[in-house]
Amino acid sequence: MARFIFRRSIYSIVALLGATMIVFGLSRAVGDPRDLYIQEGGYGTSAETRAVLEKQLNLDRPLAVQYSIWVGRVLRGDMGDSVFTRIPVSRQIMESGPRTLRLGIVSWILATGMGIPLGIIAAVYRGTYIDKLSRTFALLGQAAPPFWIGIMAILLFSVKLRWLPAGTEGDGLAIRNYVMPAFTLGWLAAAGYMRITRSAMLEVLDSEFVKLARAKGVSEWKVVWKHAFRNALIPPLTVSALLLAGFITGAVVVETVFAWPGLGRLAVDAVSNNDYPLMTGTVLVFAVVYLLMNLLTDIAYAFIDPRIRYG
Numbered sequence: 001m002a003r004f005i006f007r008r009s010i011y012s013i014v015a016l017l018g019a020t021m022i023v024f025g026l027s028r029a030v031g032d033p034r035d036l037y038i039q040e041g042g043y044g045t046s047a048e049t050r051a052v053l054e055k056q057l058n059l060d061r062p063l064a065v066q067y068s069i070w071v072g073r074v075l076r077g078d079m080g081d082s083v084f085t086r087i088p089v090s091r092q093i094m095e096s097g098p099r100t101l102r103l104g105i106v107s108w109i110l111a112t113g114m115g116i117p118l119g120i121i122a123a124v125y126r127g128t129y130i131d132k133l134s135r136t137f138a139l140l141g142q143a144a145p146p147f148w149i150g151i152m153a154i155l156l157f158s159v160k161l162r163w164l165p166a167g168t169e170g171d172g173l174a175i176r177n178y179v180m181p182a183f184t185l186g187w188l189a190a191a192g193y194m195r196i197t198r199s200a201m202l203e204v205l206d207s208e209f210v211k212l213a214r215a216k217g218v219s220e221w222k223v224v225w226k227h228a229f230r231n232a233l234i235p236p237l238t239v240s241a242l243l244l245a246g247f248i249t250g251a252v253v254v255e256t257v258f259a260w261p262g263l264g265r266l267a268v269d270a271v272s273n274n275d276y277p278l279m280t281g282t283v284l285v286f287a288v289v290y291l292l293m294n295l296l297t298d299i300a301y302a303f304i305d306p307r308i309r310y311g
Contacts, residue, residue: 083278099263115190137191153183157180184254
């Protein structure tokens with residue numbers, strides 16, 4: 001197990017280095033990097049200003065040296081200043097990150113609480129109208145775009161019924177502010193949970209040991225929850241960490257629709273304002289979160305399923 005964790009950690013570090021190389025290389029592939037740091041309307045910038053930028057960006061040094069200096073600053077938490085707001089990128093990420101994390105955790109809890117029970121019920125009552133309704137829920141969740149779901153939710157519950165706020169986190173941690181964004185973000189994951197759980201439950205319910213338990217007269221409640229559910233829980237649990245990472249890194253559309261002041265909206269603003277330092281910082285945070293959750297998923301799989309042995 002220790003060898004596996006060490007090996008997977010090395011793979012994650014290599015993948016992260018690859019991500020930093022891609023992000024750093026993009027700034028050099030588009031042309032003169034100084035143009036990314038000059039605001040709109042900065043045409044005709046003096047030679048002195050461009051020379052100062054060249055010195056600040058270390059463009060007078062070899063490319064490998066530029067990359068090593070940039071990585072060293074990032075490791076120290078120095079991602080530069082936003083071109084648009086002149087605020088340190090690390091401070092903006094620290095302010096926006098907790099908001100995205102809270103939204104992601106609430107969405108993950110909602111998706112897990114809806115998807116897994118629906119998958120179990122659909123498997124137990126397969127072929128009935130309950131199973132059909134559950135599969136319809138999953139189909140709609142996987143087919144409907146999140147931005148459309150968010151807009152329709154705002155139109156119905158905010159504009160028409162006036163039950164919920166249209167967007168933003170608001171003051172404090174009011175649950176009503178999380179209802180529509182969390183449901184919009186979590187419906188797709190709940191649909192995935194439902195399909196995975198249903199398939200796993202159907203496979204376990206048709207297995208020989210479940211048939212033997214029923215033949216011995218074990219109650220249906222114990223068969224479903226004690227025998228089938230515990231064995232069918234492995235597939236959804238192993239992807240749960242990746243789903244949480246997806247909520248955190250993939251909340252761009254939902255945060256934009258609901259004006260949620262998180263990392264997703266920060267990334268959209270960075271792209272809209274051609275703010276390269278801020279865009280680089282958000283991309284690196286997303287990469288770190290995804291790689292970390294992927295590593296935790298692999299480790300958790302070994303503990304959840306004792307039949308797995310890593311060499």
